[in-house]
Structures are given as C-alpha cells and as structure tokens.
Amino acid sequence: MTNLLRLCEEAAATIDAPLAADKPVQEDDERHPPPEGEAANESQGWPAAIDLEALAEREPERPKFIINDWLPVGYASLIAGHGGVGKSGIALHLAVCIAAGRPFFGLEVQRLRVLYLSCEDREAVLHWRLSRICAHLGLSMASLRGWLEIIALVGEETVLWSRDPRTGYTVTPAFDQLAERIPAYQSELVVVDGISDAFGGNENVRTEVKAFVNKLVGPIPPDSGAVLLVGHIAKPSAAAAVTTEGYSGSTGWHNSVRARWYLYPETTQGEDGGKERTGELILELQKSNLGRTDQEMRFTWDDQAHLFIGQRTEAPSGMERSIRDRTEREGILAAFRACAAASPAVDIPAAMTGPRTALHVLKIRPEFPDSLRGGKPEKHRFWRHIEELRAMGIARESRIRRSDRHYVLTLTLSDKSECGHAGNAE
Numbered sequence: 001m002t003n004l005l006r007l008c009e010e011a012a013a014t015i016d017a018p019l020a021a022d023k024p025v026q027e028d029d030e031r032h033p034p035p036e037g038e039a040a041n042e043s044q045g046w047p048a049a050i051d052l053e054a055l056a057e058r059e060p061e062r063p064k065f066i067i068n069d070w071l072p073v074g075y076a077s078l079i080a081g082h083g084g085v086g087k088s089g090i091a092l093h094l095a096v097c098i099a100a101g102r103p104f105f106g107l108e109v110q111r112l113r114v115l116y117l118s119c120e121d122r123e124a125v126l127h128w129r130l131s132r133i134c135a136h137l138g139l140s141m142a143s144l145r146g147w148l149e150i151i152a153l154v155g156e157e158t159v160l161w162s163r164d165p166r167t168g169y170t171v172t173p174a175f176d177q178l179a180e181r182i183p184a185y186q187s188e189l190v191v192v193d194g195i196s197d198a199f200g201g202n203e204n205v206r207t208e209v210k211a212f213v214n215k216l217v218g219p220i221p222p223d224s225g226a227v228l229l230v231g232h233i234a235k236p237s238a239a240a241a242v243t244t245e246g247y248s249g250s251t252g253w254h255n256s257v258r259a260r261w262y263l264y265p266e267t268t269q270g271e272d273g274g275k276e277r278t279g280e281l282i283l284e285l286q287k288s289n290l291g292r293t294d295q296e297m298r299f300t301w302d303d304q305a306h307l308f309i310g311q312r313t314e315a316p317s318g319m320e321r322s323i324r325d326r327t328e329r330e331g332i333l334a335a336f337r338a339c340a341a342a343s344p345a346v347d348i349p350a351a352m353t354g355p356r357t358a359l360h361v362l363k364i365r366p367e368f369p370d371s372l373r374g375g376k377p378e379k380h381r382f383w384r385h386i387e388e389l390r391a392m393g394i395a396r397e398s399r400i401r402r403s404d405r406h407y408v409l410t411l412t413l414s415d416k417s418e419c420g421h422a423g424n425a426e
Contacts, residue, residue: 104310123152136307158174266376348410
C-alpha cells in the first residue's frame with residue numbers, strides 16, 4: 001500500500017509540474033506588459049559613458065546653429081511674450097523662412113524641414129497668414145511642400161506631457177503621434193505653438209518643466225534638429241515696467257532651454273506719467289548659452305503686407321559698449337550727486353516699480369545721459385547699471401524715515417563714488 005501511494009504522488013507531481021510552472025509566467029505577463037515609450041527608455045537605463053580617448057583623437061566641433069546665437073542645434077529654445085502680441089504670426093514667419101532657406105529679417109538661417117504644431121489657430125487663419133508671409137517673401141506656397149508640415153490641432157488632443165499619478169510615466173497619445181510624424185516627415189525643426197496647450201504638468205515645478213523639454217528634444221535629429229517652443233509670460237511680468245523674466249511659471253523654463261527670446265510691445269512714458277505703446281514690438285535674445293545675447297529685433301506693423309516686418313537692431317562692438325556703459329554710469333552718478341546737492345536734497349527711491357522709482361527721479365536731471373532716455377531696452381540697461389553700481393559698492397540702500405513717519409528704502413552713494421570706481425564692470 002505504501003509503494004502504491006508513493007507511485008500515485010510521483011505521477012501527480014509529474015502531471016502538475018508543468019501547470020504550476022506555466023501559470024505564474026502567464027500571470028506575470030498579464031500584470032507586467034512589455035514596457036513602451038518612456039517606460040522602455042527607463043528600463044534600458046543611461047547610455048554608456050563618453051569615450052574620452054576617442055574624443056581626444058579628433059578635433060572638437062563648434063556648436064551648431066540654425067540661426068547664429070538665436071537657435072542652437074540639438075536643443076530647445078523658447079520664444080515667449082505677452083498674450084495677443086503677435087508671437088504666433090512671427091513664429092510662423094520664422095518657420096517659413098527656415099523651410100524655404102530665406103533670411104529671417106536679416107538673420108541667415110540653415111534650411112531645414114519644419115514641423116509646425118498649431119495648437120491655437122485653425123486652418124483658415126493659418127492659410128491667411130501663410131499667404132501674406134509667402135507674398136512678402138516672394139514665395140509660392142506650393143514650393144514649401146515637403147519642407148513645411150503644419151498640423152492644425154485646435155479641438156484635438158494636444159497634451160504632449162502629463163504625469164500619470166498611478167505609474168509616473170508621461171507618455172500621451174499626442175506625443176506618440178508626434179514621435180511618429182517626425183520621422184515620417186523627416187522633420188528637423190519642431191515648432192510647438194503653444195506650450196500652454198502641450199504641457200500638462202505644473203510649470204511652477206522645475207523638474208516637470210525640464211522633463212517636458214527633454215521629452216520633446218528626444219525624437220529630433222541631435223546633429224541637425226531643434227525644438228522651438230512658443231509660450232506666454234506671467235501676468236505680473238507683463239505688467240511690470242522692467243522685467244527680464246520673459247517666461248511664465250518658475251525659472252524651469254529659463255533653465256531648461258538653451259536660448260530664450262522675449263517679445264514685448266515697446267512703450268514710452270506718457271505726459272501723464274503712464275505707459276503708452278508705440279505700436280512696435282521688440283524681440284530680445286535674453287539667453288543664449290552657446291552664443292552672445294546682446295541682440296534684438298524691432299517689428300513694425302505693415303498695413304499693406306498685413307504683417308509685422310522686422311528689422312535687426314545693430315549691436316555695438318565690445319569697445320563701443322564699454323565706452324557707452326562707462327559714459328552712462330558717469331552720467332547716472334552725476335545725476336545722483338545733483339539730487340544730493342539740491343536744496344532740499346532729493347531722495348532717490350530704491351524701488352524698481354511704482355509711480356516713483358530711481359529712474360523717474362534721475363531722468364529729469366540734466367546730468368542724466370540722453371542714451372538712457374529711450375524705451376524698454378534703455379530701461380533694462382539703466383537698471384543693469386544700478387545693479388553693477390551696487391555690486392561695486394558705489395550705490396547702496398539706506399533706510400530713512402519720512403515726515404509721515406513711514407520708513408522707505410533709498411539709494412545713496414558711498415565714498416567710492418568719488419574715487420573713480422565707475423568704470424566698466426564687464
């Protein structure tokens with residue numbers, strides 16, 4: 001009987017063994033499907049370390065640009081500005097110039113195949129703008145076939161990055177579509193207009209902004225392609241009289257792109273002390289990690305062309321900038337001294353915004369340099385001079401008590417201002 005029981009147990013084990021082995025494999029396959037998209041990339045891990053010996057055997061290549069200084073190859077760049085200021089029209093004009101190999105208002109471009117994602121304009125508006133742009137450039141719209149691909153996404157799924165709270169992965173159906181279209185169209189430059197429609201994360205979280213930008217850069221050809229993002233700036237920045245924050249949300253946008261352009265309406269001081277628009281737009285290159293940033297363009301509306309027509313603003317040479325900056329700082333210091341010598345003495349507010357700032361007070365003095373009496377670029381330069389004078393210890397903040405017993409911060413000059421320390425700080 002014992003032998004019979006042993007034989008039965010061995011037979012049962014032989015029959016059940018494959019079933020026991022197969023079942024967990026099937027369950028595991030169902031619970032853990034093969035990774036796709038970002039999950040697949042994460043499972044593959046980082047690339048191998050750079051071979052420094054191989055690098056040492058060849059000459060390094062200079063950084064490549066689609067537009068020198070403005071649009072670097074292999075990275076993302078950002079053009080941002082006030083809502084409704086004209087970003088989309090100018091971005092589309094740029095896309096046409098790159099697709100056609102035509103200069104962008106005096107800036108030479110490298111001809112590339114462009115994929116333009118329009119998240120804000122429908123086909124009819126795009127057709128109207130394209131017809132005006134092509135007429136201005138003397139191009140046939142049909143000649144752009146194969147070089148410029150435009151996808152109108154109003155009413156479609158446009159979110160390219162959105163974190164799944166359950167898995168942490170960020171693949172979206174829209175990004176899958178983009179990843180398929182880039183090789184299908186052989187696209188090299190991808191323009192996303194605009195990022196508020198494509199980014200589903202929190203722009204105040206730097207890591208999410210950086211992850212979004214990295215995700216977009218992944219599918220482009222690293223040696224010839226680029227990404228250009230079109231976005232809005234924050235309302236407080238748009239309302240400020242002086243700002244260098246040509247982006248919305250956290251500094252993640254500034255840090256995640258390699259070049260950043262800021263488009264804003266030019267304003268002047270009106271007779272009532274308020275700001276008045278001149279009708280022109282200024283496009284500043286506020287960041288360029290691989291090039292120089294002291295560049296800007298001025299755009300004027302042309303009624304006949306029905307377009308903003310740009311003109312490159314010639315930047316002064318290094319020596320000219322040094323002479324100009326030194327002269328301007330000396331003029332600012334002379335205006336400071338004149339306010340201190342007045343009877344009664346005139347206080348210089350430390351505030352950068354509001355109805356009464358250092359610029360408002362100093363600007364009415366005859367000693368104030370005429371080269372700083374212009375629009376927004378000159379205001380930016382004035383406040384840069386003030387910051388440099390602070391850094392050199394020539395200007396400093398003081399706390400005074402007004403007649404109404406309220407304390408305010410003012411700017412005063414230190415003894416260094418009399419010792420010839422207002423030279424070039426660059």
